[in-house]
Amino acid sequence: MTAQMLPAGLCEKSDCLEVKWRPPGGGTQYFGDLLIDRHIRNVGRGKVEVVQCSVTGFGILLGAALGFAAGARGQEPNNPPPTFTKNVAPILQKHCQTCHRPGEAAPFSLLSYEDARPWAVTIKMAVTQRIMPPWFADPQYGHFANERSLSADEIRTLVLWVNGGAQKGAAEDMPPAKPDFVEGWGIPAPDVVLTLPKPFPVPAAGVIDYQYVIVPTGFTEDKWVQMLEVRPTDRAVVHHIIAYLREPGSNYFKDQKPGVFFTAPPRKVDEKTDTSALPSDFLVGYAPGQPAEILHPGEGKLIKAGSDIVFEVHYTPNGKLTTDQTRLGLVFAKTLPKERVLTLSASNGTFKIPPGDPNYKVDATFEVRKDVRLVALHPHMHARGKSFEYRLVFPDGKKETILSVPVFNWHWQLWYNLTDPIDLPQGTKIECTAHFDNSANNPENPDPTKSVIWGQQSWDEMMVGFFNLEFDARMSSKELTAAEGAVHVH
Numbered sequence: 001m002t003a004q005m006l007p008a009g010l011c012e013k014s015d016c017l018e019v020k021w022r023p024p025g026g027g028t029q030y031f032g033d034l035l036i037d038r039h040i041r042n043v044g045r046g047k048v049e050v051v052q053c054s055v056t057g058f059g060i061l062l063g064a065a066l067g068f069a070a071g072a073r074g075q076e077p078n079n080p081p082p083t084f085t086k087n088v089a090p091i092l093q094k095h096c097q098t099c100h101r102p103g104e105a106a107p108f109s110l111l112s113y114e115d116a117r118p119w120a121v122t123i124k125m126a127v128t129q130r131i132m133p134p135w136f137a138d139p140q141y142g143h144f145a146n147e148r149s150l151s152a153d154e155i156r157t158l159v160l161w162v163n164g165g166a167q168k169g170a171a172e173d174m175p176p177a178k179p180d181f182v183e184g185w186g187i188p189a190p191d192v193v194l195t196l197p198k199p200f201p202v203p204a205a206g207v208i209d210y211q212y213v214i215v216p217t218g219f220t221e222d223k224w225v226q227m228l229e230v231r232p233t234d235r236a237v238v239h240h241i242i243a244y245l246r247e248p249g250s251n252y253f254k255d256q257k258p259g260v261f262f263t264a265p266p267r268k269v270d271e272k273t274d275t276s277a278l279p280s281d282f283l284v285g286y287a288p289g290q291p292a293e294i295l296h297p298g299e300g301k302l303i304k305a306g307s308d309i310v311f312e313v314h315y316t317p318n319g320k321l322t323t324d325q326t327r328l329g330l331v332f333a334k335t336l337p338k339e340r341v342l343t344l345s346a347s348n349g350t351f352k353i354p355p356g357d358p359n360y361k362v363d364a365t366f367e368v369r370k371d372v373r374l375v376a377l378h379p380h381m382h383a384r385g386k387s388f389e390y391r392l393v394f395p396d397g398k399k400e401t402i403l404s405v406p407v408f409n410w411h412w413q414l415w416y417n418l419t420d421p422i423d424l425p426q427g428t429k430i431e432c433t434a435h436f437d438n439s440a441n442n443p444e445n446p447d448p449t450k451s452v453i454w455g456q457q458s459w460d461e462m463m464v465g466f467f468n469l470e471f472d473a474r475m476s477s478k479e480l481t482a483a484e485g486a487v488h489v490h
């Protein structure tokens with residue numbers, strides 16, 4: 001088929017399985033048909049140029065790319081194609097089902113053959129284009145325990161399965177279902193569930209300020225939690241949630257009544273605002289694609305007796321009147337943890353991104369005050385976020401890049417959990433560098449003609465490098481954080 005321009009998401013040939021296409025303005029070529037719409041959002045709006053449309057050509061190219069002898073449809077001669085029960089189900093269990101099961105983020109389930117079969121061709125495209133599973137770290141830097149990327153072998157198995165007719169296989173080959181899924185949660189059945197006092201009515205349209213509500217834990221003794229998950233009941237209208245901890249005696253929202261929704265007075269952001277310190281009261285957050293927080297045995301987050309949870313929920317209406325009653329589930333540590341985990345951040349609230357700037361750089365630094373260990377990273381930006389990098393600068397001057405997200409996608413706010421925690425001697429600096437694209441070429445940009453500063457709504461920006469530190473459970477968090485004038489980021 002000769003090159004032609006088609007509106008987003010369309011291929012005119014009815015038997016077409018794969019389209020090779022080029023985004024507006026040229027550049028990278030992509031495969032995909034059903035996926036075009038999404039790529040348009042990611043790569044640039046307008047018309048896409050379809051350069052090839054075929055039922056068969058893809059397998060050859062992919063086969064060559066993955067380095068195996070391939071027939072016309074990427075099939076190895078003399079080898080029976082993989083089957084769902086024997087070869088595919090284990091891959092889906094390992095890499096896909098946390099999201100692709102009822103009640104979770106993905107729009108369809110991949111638990112059974114019957115669930116997965118209609119999606120076979122789309123699965124092939126999504127995994128070969130590495131859209132799925134979502135993962136954005138540059139493999140050059142760092143090793144991450146929760147890395148979801150498929151190996152070349154796993155991709156090949158899925159492709160051969162699809163090319164071979166997406167067969168079911170023998171029932172007895174099916175691996176047992178993953179036992180640790182609890183419907184409605186990404187953690188085991190919680191010991192305690194704290195919910196918004198009542199469903200929040202989300203209108204069909206308009207802009208809603210961040211909603212806050214204080215919910216007392218009622219804990220009469222200190223509690224160590226090992227697993228935490230905060231989640232909406234209607235994901236479609238929730239941009240993000242943060243559950244903050246308010247310890248007894250805290251001044252945070254001290255005049256607000258518990259149990260009622262309120263909005264915070266707007267925080268003035270100007271050149272002098274300093275957010276370089278920390279939200280040391282950050283307990284757990286939710287954003288699309290962000291899984292539950294599951295700490296290792298022996299690690300815990302501390303909730304002191306008499307603490308309150310302050311929920312911050314950002315609702316984004318989507319055309320339908322609805323309600324949401326966000327909830328927080330906690331699984332207590334079975335034994336007293338040796339290590340305490342605390343979420344802190346390096347952030348910068350003083351930037352001003354000029355209109356149209358395609359690559360505006362913002363830096364932030366955090367210096368650790370005690371010997372601690374770094375266990376996880378979580379870059380946070382909004383629609384103009386383009387790339388994000390974390391570096392360590394050790395007291396002896398040694399510098400190391402530990403995470404690079406070269407193409408940031410703000411629809412996926414992921415945590416990157418280090419496979420091996422890194423010792424940070426006192427005086428180590430955690431440096432973060434973000435780049436923002438405020439140009440018209442960024443299809444997510446709500447308005448390239450505006451200067452952009454820190455702010456809460458999604459058309460404002462944020463620059464926060466969250467991270468989890470781990471330290472002796474007997475040390476108080478004050479020792480870690482008291483040194484600088486701590487300013488809340490929220």
Ligand code: HEC
Pocket residue numbers: 034035038091092095096097098099100105106107119122123124126127131132133134148150289290
């Ligand atoms: C972290 C959660 C998550 C994981 C893990 C995940 N998915 Fe998805 N998947 C989603 C969501 C959410 C969507 C909806 C599209 C979107 O919003 O980007 C989706 C969409 C898809 C689509 C439709 C593609 C499209 O763009 O319309 C396919 C196919 C798919 N996933 C397959 C897989 C496979 C196969 C795996 C494992 C190898 C996997 N996913 C792992 C969350 C996930």
